[in-house]
Amino acid sequence: MTDANQPHLNGAYYGPSVPPPQKSYRPGRGHGRGCLCCCGCFLLKLLIGLVIILGLAVLIFWLVVRPQPVKFHVIGASLTRFDHATSDNNLRYNLALNVTVRNPNKRLGVYYDRIEARAYYEDKRFSTVTLTPFYQGHKNTTTLNPLFEGQQLVVFDGEELRGFNAEKIAGVYSIDVEFRLRIRFKLGKAKTRRIKPKVKCDLKLPLSSSNGTTRASPGVFPITKCDFDF
Incomplete structure (x- = not known):
């Protein structure tokens, strides 16, 4: 049923489709976890490298000096x-x-x-x-x-x-x-x-x-x- 005061509207009008809402970027969530994971992996590799270097240094020192107790x-x-x-x-x-x-x-x-x-x-x-x-x-x-x-x-x-x-x-x-x-x-x-x-x-x-x-x-x-x- 058309409105008598608006003769140009002949039936229902729905207008253009509304696009779905976009997800807003919130810093410190997913991106932060990835950064922390990368930093943790780097620190772990660094620690393992230092342990290996220290172990090799101790081994070389022992092979060269061969310390014995008095x-x-x-x-x-x-x-x-x-x-x-x-x-x-x-x-x-x-x-x-x-x-x-x-x-x-x-x-x-x-x-x-x-x-x-x-x-x-x-x-x-x-x-x-x-x-x-x-x-x-x-x-x-x-x-x-x-x-x-x-x-x-x-x-x-x-x-x-x-x-x-x-x-x-x-x-x-x-x-x-x-x-x-x-x-x-x-x-x-x-x-x-x-x-x-x-x-x-x-x-x-x-x-x-x-x-x-x-x-x-x-x-x-x-x-x-x-x-x-x-």
């Missing part, structure tokens, strides 16, 4: 006193050691910036001495002579006291000596940072006379290799 051996000992009095719980001792320190490296020197020797019995420390710092060249052997003497309050429980008395009868004592080190390695003119390894020596020490020295020999005091622990 070696400690107790080659002689003199234990002239080791008494424990239950009246005052004081341990009285006199222990002298001959210890060789060997640097087996062909290209590395060693700075011993601090050497602290500690003596233990039944895991109880009874003496500490500090030795003179020194530098050790390539494939070199140095002898240390720590001396532990004096007295120290050491309280044993029942089992520990029975063990001490048994070793007193046998005349051989189980004493541990531990070296606390601060060392640096030298390669050419370059020096590493300080590291703090420990060296532990488990000793079986016979009691000797006041003027006798127990040197390393079969059946008396065997040469004892110490454990080096980084």
Whole structure:
């Protein structure tokens, strides 16, 4: 039905078709995820490359330098006193050691910036001495002579006291000596940072006379290799 006031409209008029709405671009969505993915892949490849280069550098360094730990051996000992009095719980001792320190490296020197020797019995420390710092060249052997003497309050429980008395009868004592080190390695003119390894020596020490020295020999005091622990 036509409108009487608009005679020129003869039927329905729909006009031109309306195009579908276009998707507006919003920065930071799909494009951002692609960028992050590319950046992540690049960083991962870079990290893998750095790890490979570092691994090759360490391998080449090891093949050229072939670093080895220093070696400690107790080659002689003199234990002239080791008494424990239950009246005052004081341990009285006199222990002298001959210890060789060997640097087996062909290209590395060693700075011993601090050497602290500690003596233990039944895991109880009874003496500490500090030795003179020194530098050790390539494939070199140095002898240390720590001396532990004096007295120290050491309280044993029942089992520990029975063990001490048994070793007193046998005349051989189980004493541990531990070296606390601060060392640096030298390669050419370059020096590493300080590291703090420990060296532990488990000793079986016979009691000797006041003027006798127990040197390393079969059946008396065997040469004892110490454990080096980084």
